[in-house]
Amino acid sequence: MKQGLGTQLRHLIDLLDGAVDAAYGEAGLDYRPRYTPVMRVLAAHGSLTVGRIAELAGITQPAVTQTLALMKADKLVSITASDSDARQRLVRLSDHGVSLLGRLQECWDRTRQAADSLDADLPYPLSQCLREAIEALHKRPFGDRIRAARHSRPDATSSPNPESE
Amino acid sequence: MKQGLGTQLRHLIDLLDGAVDAAYGEAGLDYRPRYTPVMRVLAAHGSLTVGRIAELAGITQPAVTQTLALMKADKLVSITASDSDARQRLVRLSDHGVSLLGRLQECWDRTRQAADSLDADLPYPLSQCLREAIEALHKRPFGDRIRAARHSRPDATSSPNPESE
DNA sequence: ACCACTTATATAAGTGGTGATATAATTTTC
């Protein structure tokens, strides 16, 4: 069953994220996978602005704002206005948030071990492959590669890779 | 910048899908990446029911229904009621849909070449890695791997792979 | 003191799916 790279990637996400989400449920935690990048940077640095969280977590600012709204509803963070700059909001873990860190760390450890076990089953580690692919696309974006292919004739003998989007 | 596997996968999707989407735009086509699996099976088999498309394209039936609604709005398909079974809808490419196949094929060829070029820049081909990862997760789901890790102690010396969700 | 600009955050709409559930039509069972 041939599919696009994108379809495969999404499939893989569902397989992983679904399992991780279920693991939090089994551990009895009111917690979503999307909290983790934010949780991590808040645990490492004490108090941060929205924008700084976005930078450190490697996601966009709107994603952080939205995630924080959910985390606040789950009582994981407390948010206060900065008094030096009223545009900024200062975010820190709530007591409840801190109290969850131990059990979360255990979940993350197990997830990491699961990822290791997956990598061990593969000829080449997935996590490394993804890192390298992202880096390669950073050096030369996919759009450039598509455009470069514009004038070449399809060569029926040379495609080990029939997926497209 | 350490991130979860899921975050990396999503990042990669954006990098790829965005470029592909833009390529259709540059080619002047009213066309979305999500159409491709459906387009392909309709081009190969003449006329299909919704469920059969889902099977052949490897996506769920609701995804097909939703995609067909968009494709119909873009005049790519024509949909008629089956007279043997009034529950079924028979989908086929419209004249306009057929007329686009040539240019689409060219886009797909270029995308394939771009994917080949990406793979060539990597120590191990991405597409192959994804295929193998999905297969490995099929054999042993990620949830099983997480549960199996439950009782082992984190071993600080052995983690080449610090990502989690 | 005011206008233009930049910065910080929020909101809206969209992307491409998924699973759960609803509705309608058909087939099976008694």
Place this chain on the structure above:
DNA sequence: GAAAATTATATCACCACTTATATAAGTGGT
């Protein structure tokens, strides 16, 4: 031949983001 089970499709709510845009609050120039 009517009730029950099955099948085909549609609809809804969700997921974890993204981009584009809006609003609010600062800063700099005149």
